[in-house]
Amino acid sequence: MKIVHKKYILLFALTIMFAATSQAQIAKAEIQATGLTCSMCSNAINKQLKSLAEVENVEIDLNTNTFTVTLKENNSLKPSVFKENVEKAGFFIGSLILTVKPETIAKEPYILLDGKEKQANEILIQVLDKGYVTNKTFKKLSKSYKNSLTFNNNDETDFHIKVLN
């Protein structure tokens, strides 16, 4: 029993270390949702987001129609989790802005399209891919970034980003 216990502790410690050093980490997500009906008039998105184990808190700003999702530390969520859950609730993402550590976006699956990499404690990035902006915005973006080798491939496993701060 004791040995098993030790193994678990070791595994736990390794997991934490691994998570802290190598996982892409998102601290916060600001989501604006769109749909046929008023997204703030439904409790569905809020409920769906709160059902995720990695979610610490969801705040709703009724002036900007934004859901601010605070995530637990050392999570390994990808931006796609927000798209999937907002769509599960019956809505679409109109805009997704993430607060991340600078090292997060320096590697896959993030591709920097606009803005400069910064050495700040936290940086704000917007995901520009299809399904993460409104259709109208996406059309504009695909023209603006027509020279990008990957943007218009609509590969769902990579995320094209713009650094906002």
Added chain:
Amino acid sequence: MNIKINLLAFLLLIFSINANAQIKVGDRLPSLELLNTSSEKINVNQFKDKFVLIDFWASWCAPCRLGNKKLVKLHAELNPAKIEIIGISIDTDPNKWIKAIAKDKITFLQLIDPNGFDAKSALLFGVEELSSKYLFDEKGILIMKNPTEEEIINLIK
């Protein structure tokens, strides 16, 4: 060990039933006390022998504001001795609520439960989206969720 797991499962089940408690057609209008615009306590079940239409809304909900205009008209058309229309706002800012009432020229009873979708009345009624309407008959039994204007007029005639 097994008993513990069973007990846990049982408690979880009970909890989930409670968490999803919401009013169904055929259920009785519960006792629910909320404040009106003059900060007086009003119980939604104090209106005996008349229909009660409860409308959940909020000042920031655009579809609700359009709905308010329709309800104001409906309220003017119906005999007030036969139906009580009650608006319950889940606005967290009472000032915005008061302003919206004035702007929409609402004359029917307005109550506030200022906690958004976590408001106890919203949980009690199982409100998952705004607006949500609940129509109770003269005996205080829920007969319809989200009735149309025509359905209300036909019933109250």
